[in-house]
Ligand SMILES: [Fe+2]
């Protein structure tokens with residue numbers, strides 16, 4: 790299952806991030822099914838990890854701007870996935886055969902779908918109540934992401950998919 794209107798949280802910048810994350814997962818599917826070299830799969834995995842981090846940072850910034858009381862617990866869920874994805878990237882880099890890519894792929898897709906439906910969706914009324922601020926903050930570029938200029942990352946990812 791990919792992105793559909795049922796997953797919309799009503800904010801274009803955040804919906805666009807979610808769509809891009811699903812698109813990167815499709816790309817990962819393609820790389821796995823096409824038996825691409827480990828370096829190709831690894832680079833898709835790294836893009837997915839980087840964009841996941843970028844998206845979470847955007848969502849957390851918007852939640853903070855809305856004074857959302859559930860920010861800390863929501864961020865904990867994000868941090869859990871951030872750590873899991875980075876660990877998977879690290880394992881894959883040191884030994885590609887040590888990672889069950891099909892399992893990882895299924896886990897990521899399931900996690901993202903459930904997280905959007907169960908957690909991000911709680912934000913929909915909060916976002917609606919703070920619409921002008923959310924639109925402005927959601928669309929402002931994030932300045933820096935692990936040394937990568939976020940706009941450049943965006944352009945690169947848009948080019949790739
Ligand atoms: Fe989230």
Ligand SMILES: [Fe+2]
Pocket residue numbers: 807844848905909
């Ligand atoms: Fe999200």
